[in-house]
Every structure is written in structure tokens, then in C-alpha cells.
Amino acid sequence: MSDPAMPAARARRSLLKTDPGTSRRNAAERRFRAYGAAAVVVAMAALAALMFTVFRDGASAFVQARATIPVVIAADVVDPDGNRDPAEMAGVLTMSYGRLLDQALTREIERRNIQVEGLTQRDITGFLSAQARADLRRAVLADPALVGQEIEWRMMTSSRVDGMLKGRVTRDTAARDAKTSVAQYDLAMALRDQGVVRAGFNWRFITAPDGSDSRPESAGLGVAILGSLYMMLIVLVLALPIGVAASIWLEEFAPKNRLTDVIEVNISNLAAVPSIVFGILGLAAFINFVGLPRSAPIVGGLVLTLMTLPTIIIATRAALKAVPPSIRDAALGVGASRMQTVFHHVLPLAMPGILTGTILGLAQALGETAPLMLIGMVAFVSTYPSAPPQGLLDPASALPVQIYNWTQRADPAFFERASGAIIVLLAFLLAMNLIAIWLRRKFERRW
Amino acid sequence: MSLMKILASGLALLAVSATGAAARAQIQLAGSSTVLPYATIAAEAFADNTDFPAPVVEGGGSGAGIKQFCAGTGPRTIDIASSSRPITRAELASCHANGVARVIELRIGYDGIVFASGMGGPDFALTPQDIHRALAAQVIVDGQLVANPAVSWAEVNPALPARQIAVFVPGTKHGTREVFEEKVMAAGCEISGTRAALAAAEGQDAARAACVALRTDGRAVDIDGDYTETLARVDSNPDGIGVFGLSFYENNTSRLRVAPIDGVVPTVASVASGEYPVSRPLFLYVKADHFETIPGLREFAGFFALDAIAGPGGPLADYGLVPDPQLAEAQAAVAAEKIMGGN
Incomplete structure (x- = not known):
């Protein structure tokens, strides 16, 4: 403040004229925005090119x-x-x-x-x-x-x-x-x-079972869609309750100590494990040890449950954390037990976040092929599985598996089928994401 | 509270499912990706013509299939292994060691291996010597063993077009590779005299391996994926030559230009007659231990070997299988339950 040079330096500047420093700063800002816009354009162009080729090849x-x-x-x-x-x-x-x-x-x-x-x-x-x-x-x-x-x-x-x-x-x-x-x-x-x-x-393309290599015209997605549906059912029924229970305990009840730190680090690590590793685990644990049958949706569902659990736990914990502490304090303050606080107040408020995370986890599981390869689901299955629960043990295929199988076949007509199956898979993923967005919009609360 | 209900019903569902895990209605087959299309066609025809459900067919490769097959008996193990090579002594021994005592071998036909370029490629007429000369790691030039110097086909053989050498060969996990090495590389090595020179320099055993070693300077490219990948590579490279199975070529003749070997164009007929030199037998290994427990297994094994299925004019031959003239032997093997390895 006492420096005599300062007012003199300031006096030379005018608010009406941009000095070189400001214009450099503005230019940098414009450049940064242009980079951002270019990144979006590149991503959209890649997506558009992908969509265009898939629809061009698969619509027929x-x-x-x-x-x-x-x-x-x-x-x-x-x-x-x-x-x-x-x-x-x-x-x-x-x-x-x-x-x-x-x-x-x-x-x-x-x-x-x-x-x-x-x-x-x-x-x-x-x-x-x-x-x-x-x-x-x-x-x-x-x-x-x-x-x-x-x-x-x-x-x-x-x-x-x-x-x-x-x-x-x-x-x-x-x-x-x-x-x-x-x-x-x-x-x-x-x-x-x-x-x-x-x-x-x-219609047969959507409802019929797979056809052999010499009958591309009769090949359909019926068994694959049923198989994927059964697996998603198992993932939902197992991963949601286990994931939510684990998150509630970790977030609301667990003491902060070494053990919970180790658990937290491991959950984050599990989320990053390549999916094929879960397939190897599934083969060793569910087929060789428990004795469940090969190619069955139940094994696929269990493997995908393990794969989806960390995603659901991380999403659920984030949703629970986002509920303000004042809600918990108020509930405890009027005499609610900790369990009542969680189930009556915290969990309902966190539900939209939990459901969004679960659906995104399911969508990820729906697109997985690698872990299914080792448990015999990457196969030619042309008989519908029966209704659950018995159907969970019958051989079935899955949507991404069907795409993978068809791209490998020699007859060029299967290339068209594979692209068509990609369209169906994308439609399912889009529907799931729309449901996630809708749930978030409908139930989301801001504080 | 409802959360607990969901959890409870989920666990109950799992428990119910696990108890029903004993029996299995469908036959399970795994193995060679070359046999895979024939197996799916036979499986579908089996379901069309009988009251049994269609068998579940997996690929994975001959070795992987036999390994699963030999893992033991019971509903958790597969019933049939398909293979594009005969089962080895060691594999059969491991089968027997794991309690898989009764294995029936069925030879269901032959598959040819073809060399083809994209539609834009030139006409090639190749011999095993040319291919060996173009692709081997070491060749004889002026009586000396040297690292393969050839860059164009014309250098290999003046009769061939002056195109860059670029050959896409199936990777080592494929059964096709083994046949390529044995019937093309080793044969070319022998005829050209390279084998003798290698043996003199390095001994017999080393010579055998050196004969089939491919050059690693990027002119022979290993394709670890399937034939559709090879097709894409050949499509995008006008100089490229791909190594395909005959049935794959038969299904894509509008996109591939095939090269005759020793002047013989590969067709189902020329492979069947033995005129076309590069072919191999295809096998099914059936677990007779499962005949009484897996419904339809005996019937499926018999059905696969029927003249109406695997014979000339049948659906498998239509797809590109070269029918086995001795198919009756396979039929008899199923009927008489001819067990491998003595007893």
C-alpha cells in the first residue's frame, strides 16, 4: 500500500482499452471454450458415425x-x-x-x-x-x-x-x-x-431362437433376450438388496477404523477389476464348486451380480452421503432410533440416486460378454429356457453373446443380423437409461 | 422392511434353483471352431427331426474342448468334444485318469484349407514350395541359409505376379495353423531341399521346427481372431492373401479369389478325392459314459453320422463339409459303441 510506484502504474491503464495481459487472458478463454466444443463435436461425430453404420447395416x-x-x-x-x-x-x-x-x-x-x-x-x-x-x-x-x-x-x-x-x-x-x-x-x-x-x-428376428450357420434367415434373438432378462432379474434381486445393505452399514453404522478403510479401498478396487476375472471366478466357484450347470442364466446372473455390486455400493453410498445431516439430526432429535432414521428418512431421500446407480449398473451388466465366455454361455442355444425358477438352470444365451456369435459366422447374412441385434441391444440400453433419468427427475430433491 | 422381503425371496429363489441342478435335458458339445458350424447345423436338424431339444454347441478350439471333455463325467461336464485333429495319446490318458473311460471317436468328414485374395487381388497359382519360400524365416539363397529376403512374389517364383508378400495366417491357437504348418510349410521345406540343409546345419529336431517357423518381419501376419477378421484384412489390402477354411470360402465366393495349389482348385470334390493337398479330418469324441444319463446323446451321435446329414448332398456337405467316404465306419462305431483304447 505504501509503495509509491503502484498508483503511478495504475494511472497508465484505461478501463476502455484492453491491455495485452487481458487480451491474452481472453484469447486463452476463447481457445479453451473452442477446445471444449471441438471435443464435444468429435464425440458426437464418432457416435453419429457408429449409429449410421449400425443402422445402415442392421435395419434390414x-x-x-x-x-x-x-x-x-x-x-x-x-x-x-x-x-x-x-x-x-x-x-x-x-x-x-x-x-x-x-x-x-x-x-x-x-x-x-x-x-x-x-x-x-x-x-x-x-x-x-x-x-x-x-x-x-x-x-x-x-x-x-x-x-x-x-x-x-x-x-x-x-x-x-x-x-x-x-x-x-x-x-x-x-x-x-x-x-x-x-x-x-x-x-x-x-x-x-x-x-x-x-x-x-x-417378428421372428426378435422372438425366434438362434438359427444354425446354414439358416441365417431363421435366426432370431428370442433365447438371447430371455437369457439376458433372467440374468438381469437375478442381478436386480441379489445386487440391489446386498448392495444397499452394505452401503447403509458402511455409511450410517460402521465405525471409522482400519477395517472399514480396507473394505472401502477393496470395493473401489473391485469396481476396476476386468470383467473376465469374474468369469474365471464364476467357473471355479459356481460351476466347479457349487455344481450349478453350464450355460445357465443363474451362473451368468451370479457372476454379473458380483461384477455389478461395487458399482451399486459406490452409487448408493454417494446417494446416502448427499442426504444432509440435518435430516438425520432432526429425526434423532424427535426420538427416532437410528434404524428408523435410516429407513424412514434417509433411505427414501436417497432412493432416486440408488435406483439410478442400480439401473446404470444393470445396463453395464447387460452389455457384458467376457465373463459369460468361461461359463459356457457363449454358445449356440436354440431351445427356449422354461419359465423361472427352473428356467434359470436351462441353457440360454445373452444379447451381447448373440452379437459376438453372429459376427464370427461365415455367411454374410449374419453380418446384417449382428448389426440388427446391436440395434435391439441399444434400444434396451436406451430404455434403461431413460428410466434412470425419469426416476431421477421425478424423485430428486435439492437442498 | 420390504427390502428384507426382497432379500429373503431372492435367497429362496436361489435355494430352489440350486436343488434342481442335478439333471440336464440338453446335450452339450464344445470344441473346434471349424466344426462349430457343422455342429450347429446338425443340432438344429436333430431338434427338427426328433423330440429331443437341440444340443448346446460351444466353440473355443479343439484343445480347449478336449480338455473340458476329459475333465470328468457327470452332468457338469460336456458330452461331446469336437476337434479338427485326432485326440493325442496324452489327452486320452488324461481322459482315462479322470474317469472318462468310454470315449467313441467319430470321423465325420474333412475340411480343406484355401489361400485366397480379395476380389481386387491378382491371380495366384501357388505351390507349397512357393509359399514356404515366401513365408519361411530361413531359406536357401545360392546354397546359403539366410533370413528370408523376398519382398515380392516374383522374387519367389518368376511366374508369380510382382506383388508384395502379405499373407494372413491363422494364429497358433487355431487347429488350421497346425495343418498349414504340416501340409504347406513342412511339405514346401522338404521339396525345396531346405529341410536337408537345415538338418545338416542344426540337427533333425531343430530342422523340423525351423521348417515351419514363419518370418517375423511383418510379411506373414498371425490372425488370432476368426476368418471374418482375415476377410476384412484381405479386403483392405489388395496384395494380401488370407488362409481360410474351405467352408468359409464357399460361403464368401463373391468376395474372395481363390488360389489353386499345385494346379488344383479347392472344391468339395477335389478335397474329397485327395487331389487338393491341404486338408484335414474332423472328429467328434463322444462320452459313452453319458449314454444312460443324458437323454438323446446316443441318438445324436448316430444322427450326426447319418448319410442324410454328413453324407454327400446332406446339409453339412451343402455348407462346405467334405464328406468322409468311410462314413459307414462312424455309423458302425456308434452302433457298436466302439470304445477308444482297447477295452
Whole structure:
């Protein structure tokens, strides 16, 4: 204050003119904002590119080409003994039903007077999905009265023909493709023009079980969605109560000492453990030691519970900490016990935070593949698990596992399916995040 | 309070589930990723044609599958291991040591290994000598053993196009790699005389390993992922040549240009006739100890070996399996419960 130079230095400055120091500072501020905005733009561009490619490749998985043709269920093929006994007729394999479908398609081509040059028997057989034979056999065994009749039968076409209607397979690629031919392409186009083959919405993609490598057209997400649902159920039922109980004790009751410090550090460490480690633990503990079956959602659920617990505990503790001490003091002050304080006042106020943390933990668990690999859930499962509780022990797959499996398969049609499955998984994650946001908005309180 | 109820019901649910853990309705199969597609196709057809549920099929590799298979008996262990190589003596011994006494071996067919470039790539006609000369770590130049100097195919063989050498080979955990080493690298080594030179310099055992050692200067790239990764690499590199399974190639002929080996183009027919040199047998190992406890296991083993499934014209051959001409042996092995290793 007593320095005589100070007022003199100040006198040279004007409020109306920015001196070099200020303009440098302002420039730095502008630059910083630009960096921030650029970071957001980069992140959004990456997200947009990802979304664009996933939707471009996967949207067509929700559409499926189907053919509707009259099929004669020839009695001499499906019931050679003529007794109409389903037990006897079960001896006729799907390959014979395939011949019925081939004949039906050939007749339909003649009836509609479609001329295609170079059409071979292989093109006809490869036109319809192998799933159609299995479906027809099942329908005939269920209703032997169909034998000898002509029925209008709607069935899926093979993945190559499906690709032709969607534009994935062109006349050029068909010429080079060993699994199809130009003649089959021309036939598909002719039948489309006559309205025999039509592309429509594909519910089977969401509800049907997985198809084998030779039947991409029949592959669906039904078993995977059920498996993921069962696992999320187990995670919710186990991780939420255990996580909340652990957090309440740590936050409200535990003494501050060495032991609780060690526990706290370990919980934070557990949250950072790679998920594959939990898979190894699951194999050793739940399958080899407890004796639970392989590929079962219960083991997957238990493994994911262990993985999600630290996330839930950390979120719950943060939510409990955010409740102001005055609430606790007031409750204790009017004579509530500590348990009453927690359950009547603290916990309800912390609930939105707890639920948000739980849902985000579940969403993370929903997207996990690595820990499921070791417990046999990365598998081809084409039978639905039954209803819980027995269904928890039946083999099932999971959504991310299905995506992983499909990207590994050779048939290019599975690439489309994998992208379609990503869309379904993203839809589930989006729904869960929206619920989390909604809960927070609805119940959140500010002090 | 409701929290306690949720916790209690959760634990009750767990307890109920654990008690039902004894029996198992589905057959479990794991192993070779080459056999994986055939196993899924057979599993699906089995469910289509019988009242049994479809078996659960896992990949993981031949070695991993056999290891799980040999871990013991009971519902917690798998019933069938698939493999793209025969089970080794040591593996079978560990099976027997763990109580897996009755193992039935089924050879279900053959798989070819093909060399293919992307659609933009040039036409190659290769021989094992060319491939060995291009990819081996050590080759003979002017009578001297030196580190492989070749950078383009034309240097290897003037008849080949003057393109950079870039070959994507399956990593060492793949069964395909073993066949590639044995049928291509070792064969090329032998024919070109490198083997003899190596043996003279380093002894027989070292020569065997040195013959199949790939160069590590980035011209031979190990692909540890699956064939879809190799396809992506070949797609993006016009000079690249990938090593694929025949069935993968058969499903992607519109994107791959295949190279004949010794003048033979790989097809199901040329592999079956033995004309195409690079092929290997595919096996199933069935745990006969489980025949009485796992419903449908005996039926599935028999079904897999049926002519209508694994034979010519069946769904597996349609997908790219090379049918085994001696399929009847596999059928007989299931029918007679032909146990491996004597008894």
C-alpha cells in the first residue's frame, strides 16, 4: 500500500482499452471454450458415425422376404404306410418335406409361366429356407388331416434370396457367389414382380431362437433376450438388496477404523477389476464348486451380480452421503432410533440416486460378454429356457453373446443380423437409461 | 422392511434353483471352431427331426474342448468334444485318469484349407514350395541359409505376379495353423531341399521346427481372431492373401479369389478325392459314459453320422463339409459303441 510506484502504474491503464495481459487472458478463454466444443463435436461425430453404420447395416434384419405358394402334402411322401399315425410319420425326415417344397415351387413357376434361363434343381432347392421344411413337418405332425391336401403355405426364403430383395445380393455378386446363381436372382425378381415373394416385417428376428450357420434367415434373438432378462432379474434381486445393505452399514453404522478403510479401498478396487476375472471366478466357484450347470442364466446372473455390486455400493453410498445431516439430526432429535432414521428418512431421500446407480449398473451388466465366455454361455442355444425358477438352470444365451456369435459366422447374412441385434441391444440400453433419468427427475430433491 | 422381503425371496429363489441342478435335458458339445458350424447345423436338424431339444454347441478350439471333455463325467461336464485333429495319446490318458473311460471317436468328414485374395487381388497359382519360400524365416539363397529376403512374389517364383508378400495366417491357437504348418510349410521345406540343409546345419529336431517357423518381419501376419477378421484384412489390402477354411470360402465366393495349389482348385470334390493337398479330418469324441444319463446323446451321435446329414448332398456337405467316404465306419462305431483304447 505504501509503495509509491503502484498508483503511478495504475494511472497508465484505461478501463476502455484492453491491455495485452487481458487480451491474452481472453484469447486463452476463447481457445479453451473452442477446445471444449471441438471435443464435444468429435464425440458426437464418432457416435453419429457408429449409429449410421449400425443402422445402415442392421435395419434390414427387421425385414424378411417370404414366399406364399400352394404346397401339396403328398401322402406317399409324408405317410408312406398310410396309417396317419403321427408316431409313424415322425420317421419321415425334413429332407423329404424339402422335396415337397421343391415340387411346389417348380409347379408354381410353371403355373405362372416364368421363363428363367439356366435354372437348375439346386437353384430351386436353395430358394426356400431350410426352416420351411422343419416348420411344414411340424405342422403336418401336429395335424395329420393335412396329408393329401393342398395348402397355401407361407414360408421364409433362403438368406441369399432375402438378400436379393433387400439389395444386398446383386446380379453381379450372384454371378460370383457359389451359393447362388444369376438364374436364381432372375427367378427371385420374377416371383417378386408377380407378388409371390414379398418382404415384410420380421417378428421372428426378435422372438425366434438362434438359427444354425446354414439358416441365417431363421435366426432370431428370442433365447438371447430371455437369457439376458433372467440374468438381469437375478442381478436386480441379489445386487440391489446386498448392495444397499452394505452401503447403509458402511455409511450410517460402521465405525471409522482400519477395517472399514480396507473394505472401502477393496470395493473401489473391485469396481476396476476386468470383467473376465469374474468369469474365471464364476467357473471355479459356481460351476466347479457349487455344481450349478453350464450355460445357465443363474451362473451368468451370479457372476454379473458380483461384477455389478461395487458399482451399486459406490452409487448408493454417494446417494446416502448427499442426504444432509440435518435430516438425520432432526429425526434423532424427535426420538427416532437410528434404524428408523435410516429407513424412514434417509433411505427414501436417497432412493432416486440408488435406483439410478442400480439401473446404470444393470445396463453395464447387460452389455457384458467376457465373463459369460468361461461359463459356457457363449454358445449356440436354440431351445427356449422354461419359465423361472427352473428356467434359470436351462441353457440360454445373452444379447451381447448373440452379437459376438453372429459376427464370427461365415455367411454374410449374419453380418446384417449382428448389426440388427446391436440395434435391439441399444434400444434396451436406451430404455434403461431413460428410466434412470425419469426416476431421477421425478424423485430428486435439492437442498 | 420390504427390502428384507426382497432379500429373503431372492435367497429362496436361489435355494430352489440350486436343488434342481442335478439333471440336464440338453446335450452339450464344445470344441473346434471349424466344426462349430457343422455342429450347429446338425443340432438344429436333430431338434427338427426328433423330440429331443437341440444340443448346446460351444466353440473355443479343439484343445480347449478336449480338455473340458476329459475333465470328468457327470452332468457338469460336456458330452461331446469336437476337434479338427485326432485326440493325442496324452489327452486320452488324461481322459482315462479322470474317469472318462468310454470315449467313441467319430470321423465325420474333412475340411480343406484355401489361400485366397480379395476380389481386387491378382491371380495366384501357388505351390507349397512357393509359399514356404515366401513365408519361411530361413531359406536357401545360392546354397546359403539366410533370413528370408523376398519382398515380392516374383522374387519367389518368376511366374508369380510382382506383388508384395502379405499373407494372413491363422494364429497358433487355431487347429488350421497346425495343418498349414504340416501340409504347406513342412511339405514346401522338404521339396525345396531346405529341410536337408537345415538338418545338416542344426540337427533333425531343430530342422523340423525351423521348417515351419514363419518370418517375423511383418510379411506373414498371425490372425488370432476368426476368418471374418482375415476377410476384412484381405479386403483392405489388395496384395494380401488370407488362409481360410474351405467352408468359409464357399460361403464368401463373391468376395474372395481363390488360389489353386499345385494346379488344383479347392472344391468339395477335389478335397474329397485327395487331389487338393491341404486338408484335414474332423472328429467328434463322444462320452459313452453319458449314454444312460443324458437323454438323446446316443441318438445324436448316430444322427450326426447319418448319410442324410454328413453324407454327400446332406446339409453339412451343402455348407462346405467334405464328406468322409468311410462314413459307414462312424455309423458302425456308434452302433457298436466302439470304445477308444482297447477295452
